[in-house]
Amino acid sequence: MTISATRVPRGPNVRLRTLLAEADYTLDALARAVNARGAQEGRHLSYDRSAVAHWLRGAAPKPPVPRYVTEVLGHRTGRCVTLTEAGFPDDGHPLPPDEDPTATLHRLAAYGTGELRTTAVRHLPLPSALVRPPTAAESAPAAPATALGARRAGAVRSHVRHCADGFDTFGGDYGRTALAAYAADTVLPWLRVEPGRRDRELLRETSRLAFLLGRMHTDSLLHGAAQQYHLAALRLAAEAGDAGAWAMVMSTLSAQAEELGHLALARQTAEAAAQCTGRLGSAQRAFVHAQLGVARALEGDGVGARRVLRAAEAQAREAAGGPGAFPTYHYTAYAYRVGVALWLLQDRGGAIGAWRLGLERCGATHRRAVALSHSRTAQALLQVGRLSEACRHWDALGRMREEVRAGIVLRAVDEARGALAPFAGYADAEVVLRRIGRAEQVR
Structure with missing residues (x-):
């Protein structure tokens, strides 16, 4: 989805220009950051410096793009930036206090x-x-x-x-x-x-x-x-x-x-969760500690990340195979988090191994976690130069597209299409591109 229409100009947006200076952002840099933020929600944005210049002259993009602008500026400056502070109409729906x-x-x-x-x-x-x-x-x-x-x-x-x-x-x-x-x-x-x-x-x-x-x-x-x-x-x-x-x-x-790039919030909430696991089963404790490993790895705390990943591994071994009290997590979800943490710690082989082990242990009904694991494994394999193996995982994702209905899976298919575009003409890539092309028609 491309959002390009803007509202009628209201005069120069001095507030947005002030925020750009505070964030030390160029017009091009802000446009790229907004496009990337939109991609996280499955939106295909193509803003450039001319669009940002248009906003500075007083035009406002249609929602939810103003929210993306405030989020990336807030992330850059390390504080909350409101729509009003950025010079946009306040069309959002924030959580009322208390x-x-x-x-x-x-x-x-x-x-x-x-x-x-x-x-x-x-x-x-x-x-x-x-x-x-x-x-x-x-x-x-x-x-x-x-x-x-x-x-x-x-x-x-x-x-x-x-x-x-x-x-x-x-x-x-x-x-x-x-x-x-x-x-x-x-x-x-x-x-x-x-x-x-x-x-x-x-x-x-x-x-x-x-x-x-x-x-x-x-x-x-x-x-x-x-x-x-x-x-x-x-x-x-x-x-x-x-x-x-x-x-x-x-x-x-x-x-x-963590997925949205809000690192301080990711670390704060992960640490808080880990302090309160006494009443959880082993499977849930393993997930909580694996996510804490991700949050610590994101902030460069490799020693702390590996320590909690070892604890998570021990808890995963203790976990019974049967269903526990809701909310429970299958091993595939735990392995996915471990893989993310190991990838951030530069352990490429360990990360790919974790995602593959999660796929091996997946249950017949956990199709959503399987689809996401195929996507992440394929991305990792492509980054280490193993195109044919990556294509096998993306082909599996493409075959699951019609049964798992979620925006996050649609986004994964779009990412596969973009990642494989430079390899069009290679037999393995062509097989996947033909399959996910068909998947695109049923969106």
């Missing part, structure tokens, strides 16, 4: 696709109150247990498990809007009492529901909405005193921040 998590879920469920795509992404570290692990003593007093509350919590648990299975098999676009509607229409009315009087078990299951919605929206490249779902899940888990769910959400927030 919003009740049930209100967040209700608000997001009412958003249309356009509003979901313009929801802002936070890139700075979270407030200290949000990253303090919850304890049973600090959580809200539990409401008296009732048979009705237990039945409601059980119904939510069953529904979330079913949707999580669909997510693992078919990707984030599967059932996403239906699950958001279920949360708003069925679950939230059960929680319409004062905080402190809510049923704790229902809070716990609603936290897992919000967490799954966050992962689904991340899969659909709706990162702003995904982050807000995750923050709502954090607050619900804290209110329920569920330290295990809180840690998994925090670790997933770290993975999202």
Whole structure:
């Protein structure tokens, strides 16, 4: 998707010019950064210095591009940059401060696709109150247990498990809007009492529901909405005193921040999650520590990264093969994180080996994780000059494209097409390009 139209000029944008100087960005550099940020959400942008010059004269690109501009400028300057500060109309949907998590879920469920795509992404570290692990003593007093509350919590648990299975098999676009509607229409009315009087078990299951919605929206490249779902899940888990769910959400927030290049947020959330793993099973602890390895490697802490990766490996060996309490993670998801960390640590062979081992151990229903692992393995193999092997993995990704419906997989297919374009004419590359060309027609 290319977004090129701009709004009517409103006079020179002095604020944007001031920010460009503060960030030490040229017009070309800002255009490239905005294009790269759009690619993270599956958008094909082709801005150049003339487009930025147009913005400086007072034109404003259509949403969500102004949000991309503020995010890359904020990342460059190390502080929060608002749309207003950048001289753009404030069309975003930031998370209201201290919003009740049930209100967040209700608000997001009412958003249309356009509003979901313009929801802002936070890139700075979270407030200290949000990253303090919850304890049973600090959580809200539990409401008296009732048979009705237990039945409601059980119904939510069953529904979330079913949707999580669909997510693992078919990707984030599967059932996403239906699950958001279920949360708003069925679950939230059960929680319409004062905080402190809510049923704790229902809070716990609603936290897992919000967490799954966050992962689904991340899969659909709706990162702003995904982050807000995750923050709502954090607050619900804290209110329920569920330290295990809180840690998994925090670790997933770290993975999202890492993907978007928000390194300080990735490290903060990964470290917080690792302090709160006592109630997690071995598989979940392995994932949390693998993500901490990624966050430390991103910031150049090789010693710290390898230390937690060793701990993660031991926990992965302890993990039982059967399903655990939701949210659980298959070995493929753990191996994917380990591979990312090892690649950042310049261990190319170890990274490729981790991704391949994850593929060998994948379950029949974990098609989404398999598709993403094929993509990452192919990219790595191409970078080390093993074109034929890379093509085999990209061919597998192309064959899965029609069954796994997610923006993140569409983006992976687009990346494969771009990576193989210089090799058009080579037999192996031609096979893949023909296959993903057909996949493009069903988008």
